[in-house]
Amino acid sequence: MPKEIANKTKKETYYKCTHCGDEIFWNTHKKFTYCKCKKIWVDGCEDYVRVGGNEGDYKVLTK
């Protein structure tokens, strides 16, 4: 299920797919962005960030 992670996101947060290793920046400007293998997706902007995928499908990276 998608998770709402509103207002907790730091500027340098990436969501990394544990399957294909793709890294998606949290701010996709409301564009639904899938990783290469489409296990996870990120839909984020200044107001909210939603991440799709199951527990363990992605890691949160802070750079």
Ligand SMILES: [Zn+2]
């Ligand atoms: Zn992937």
